[in-house]
Amino acid sequence: MSGRTERYGDVLFNHAAPNERACLDSLGAVLDPTTTDVLKAVPGQRGLRLLEVAAGTGTVARWMAVHFTEGRVTATELDTRFLHTHGHRNLTVQRHDVTRDGFPAACFDVIHARYLLSHLPSRARVLGDLVRWLAPGGTLMVEDPSLFSLRAARDDTYRRVSLGAVHVLRSRIGTDSDEWPTSLAERFTNRGLTDINLRVMVPTVSCGTPMAAFWKLTLEHLAPALVELPGINRSDILYTLDRMSLPGFVDLGMATYTVTGRKPANGLEGKECQHQ
Numbered sequence: 107m108s109g110r111t112e113r114y115g116d117v118l119f120n121h122a123a124p125n126e127r128a129c130l131d132s133l134g135a136v137l138d139p140t141t142t143d144v145l146k147a148v149p150g151q152r153g154l155r156l157l158e159v160a161a162g163t164g165t166v167a168r169w170m171a172v173h174f175t176e177g178r179v180t181a182t183e184l185d186t187r188f189l190h191t192h193g194h195r196n197l198t199v200q201r202h203d204v205t206r207d208g209f210p211a212a213c214f215d216v217i218h219a220r221y222l223l224s225h226l227p228s229r230a231r232v233l234g235d236l237v238r239w240l241a242p243g244g245t246l247m248v249e250d251p252s253l254f255s256l257r258a259a260r261d262d263t264y265r266r267v268s269l270g271a272v273h274v275l276r277s278r279i280g281t282d283s284d285e286w287p288t289s290l291a292e293r294f295t296n297r298g299l300t301d302i303n304l305r306v307m308v309p310t311v312s313c314g315t316p317m318a319a320f321w322k323l324t325l326e327h328l329a330p331a332l333v334e335l336p337g338i339n340r341s342d343i344l345y346t347l348d349r350m351s352l353p354g355f356v357d358l359g360m361a362t363y364t365v366t367g368r369k370p371a372n373g374l375e376g377k378e379c380q381h382q
């Protein structure tokens with residue numbers, strides 16, 4: 107059970123924190139290639155309505171605006187300080203708390219939410235909202251981190267410190283990077299979505315990789331909380347940060363589950379599938 111004490115961004119990962127921008131930039135460098143590869147499969151058409159929820163620094167929103175030139179992209183964020191249109195006329199930025207602020211039903215053809223739902227204690231309800239905001243025939247794409255690859259990491263200290271970071275996120279903000287990502291595809295099916303697709307990506311942590319940059323910044327940010335955990339001390343954290351900078355160190359980073367599904371174009375389509 108989570109003894110959660112704060113929301114994402116209250117203290118941990120507040121956009122005003124030193125290096126938070128750099129951390130989000132390195133996360134984008136890890137994830138954008140897979141995200142955009144999957145989004146390329148969405149047929150572009152005039153007037154396509156796209157929603158990028160919790161857009162962060164907006165790399166995916168801007169890619170959408172360029173790739174779907176005839177579409178309209180709405181990028182939302184709780185904290186919009188890093189999120190700008192950069193002159194894209196088919197891109198709108200909107201401050202929006204996905205746990206409190208709504209959209210009308212069926213008003214988007216594509217909805218993408220990355221590294222968001224796993225951090226929200228109300229994640230299951232918000233997933234239901236995303237499905238409701240999706241128009242019939244529309245595509246939902248959710249991406250969330252999974253700790254399974256960290257459990258399989260070879261280096262004992264790196265593994266303990268990394269799993270410690272996951273523990274801090276669960277206890278402080280209620281992040282679920284265990285059951286939630288692995289159950290996402292099933293949840294899509296249970297919500298009536300069809301054509302479910304799952305892609306799992308495990309990036310490598312080694313000197314100079316985007317995942318090493320992201321994970322170093324994350325561990326540095328969490329270090330004050332990590333040293334409070336039983337079995338982790340300051341030298342374990344320093345060892346882990348050093349190892350990630352050394353040529354020759356190669357281990358597994360946090361995995362990402364990427365799930366897509368389509369809302370049936372008419373009510374019958376999904377029901378027929380459920381009876382197969």
Ligand SMILES: C[S@@+](CC[C@H](N)C(=O)[O-])C[C@H]1O[C@@H](n2cnc3c(N)ncnc32)[C@H](O)[C@@H]1O
Nearest residue numbers: 114160161162183184185202203204205220221
């Ligand atoms: C790990 S970052 C991911 C950013 C972006 N989706 C990406 O993958 O690059 C999580 C983002 O979710 C935003 N966020 C957290 N809670 C939110 C909420 N309730 N509503 C909207 N955005 C939220 C944060 O401000 C942060 O930018």
